[in-house]
Amino acid sequence: MPTRGELPQLLIQAGLSLLDEEGAEGLTLRRIAARAGVSHAAPAHHFGGLPGLKVAIATHGFQTFLGDLAAARDSLPQGTDPFQVLLTVNLAYIRFAESRRALFRLMFDQLPTQDPDLHKSVLASYFLLKDLCAALVTDRPAVPLLTAVWALTHGYAALNMDSAYPPGSPVQLSTYEDALRLLVG
C-alpha cells in the first residue's frame, strides 16, 4: 500500500504506463489497480469509475503535452524567427502523437467531456499556440490563422501517427514545413 494521499497520482501514472506499453485495451481498472498494488475497487473510489479515470489520465496527458510544446519553444534562442518557433513547436506536436499514440488518441477522445480540469489543460496548450500565431500576424486577428494552423498540424499528427495516410509509405514530413509557410503567408 502506498503512502496515504498519493494513490490517485500513482493510479494515473500506472494508467499512463499501461497505455504506452499495451495500448488502449490494456487500460483496465483492475490492471491499473494491480499495478498500483491496491484492490480493483480503489480506482473507482477516487475517480468515480473508469470514465473518470480516463479523464484524469487525459488531463495529465495534456499537461505533459503542454510541457513538450513549451520545452520545444524554449529550446530556441531568444529572438528566433517567429515562423521557426512555430514550426519547431508544431513538430513537437506531431512527434508527441507519434511517440504516445494511445495516450494521444485517448486525450482527443475525451475532449467532448465537460470537465473543468481537462478544459483548463486543453486551454493552456491553446493559448501557447495562439501566442505563437499572434507573433506572426500583428495586423490582423490571430484566431483564424490559429485555427488553420492547428488543424493542419493535428491532421499531419493524426495521419502520420497511423502511418496509414499515403497507403504504404509514411507521411512526408518535409511537406509540412512548406504547407505551414503557405498558411502563414
Next chain:
Amino acid sequence: MPTRGELPQLLIQAGLSLLDEEGAEGLTLRRIAARAGVSHAAPAHHFGGLPGLKVAIATHGFQTFLGDLAAARDSLPQGTDPFQVLLTVNLAYIRFAESRRALFRLMFDQLPTQDPDLHKSVLASYFLLKDLCAALVTDRPAVPLLTAVWALTHGYAALNMDSAYPPGSPVQLSTYEDALRLLVG
C-alpha cells in the same frame, strides 16, 4: 433467422446502426447479434472475433465515405472551377466526420490494421482526392499538395467533430476555405 448467406452484411448493418445510435460503447458482439436476431456467437464465426468485425465495419464505412465524396463531386456541373470542386468534396469530408462521429473514429482507429479489403477502400478515397488535387497543379507532382490538403481537411474534421477546438465555441468553417486556398496557391 435471415436468408442464408446474407448474415454478414446484416451484421455489419446492425453494427453501423448501433455505432450511430449509441456510440463506440454500444458496439458489442452480443448486441449486434441480438439486433440481427442470431445467437451471440454467430458474429464471431463469420468475422473471427470482435476485431475482425470492426475491420469489416470500418471497410464498409470507407465505402460509404467514398460514396459521399463522389456524390459531392458529381453534384457540381461539368467544367466547374477545380478549386470549387475540391472545396465541395472536402466539406463533405468534414460533414461526414461530424454526422457519423463514432464510425469516423472507428475507421481511422482501424487504419493501422493490415487488411486487404480495408486497404483497398482507403485507397479509393485516396485516389479520388488525389485526382482533384492533380487538376489544380499541372506543372508539379500532386502528392505533396494532396498530403497537405488531406491533413488540413482531416484536422478540421477531427477538431470540428469534437466541437472542442476553440474551447467553447465551434470551429469557424469559413476559415477552412481561406486556408485551403492558401495551400493550393
Next chain:
DNA sequence: ACATTGTCTTTACACTGTCAAGTTGGGGGC
C-alpha cells in the same frame, strides 16, 4: 475518549469476448 470521515477491501452481479462442443440444414456424389 469518542464519533466521524475518508480510504480501501471484500463480495456479488451483470455483462463482455472467446472457445469447444453440439445441432441443424442444405447441396453434391452415388
Next chain:
DNA sequence: GCCCCCAACTTGACAGTGTAAAGACAATGT
C-alpha cells in the same frame, strides 16, 4: 432417392470486465 458432409449457427462454459453495496480500518477533529 439417399446419404454424407460441410458450413452455418446454437448452446454452454469460462475468464475477464465495470459497478455497486457493505464492511473494516485508520487518521482526524472535537
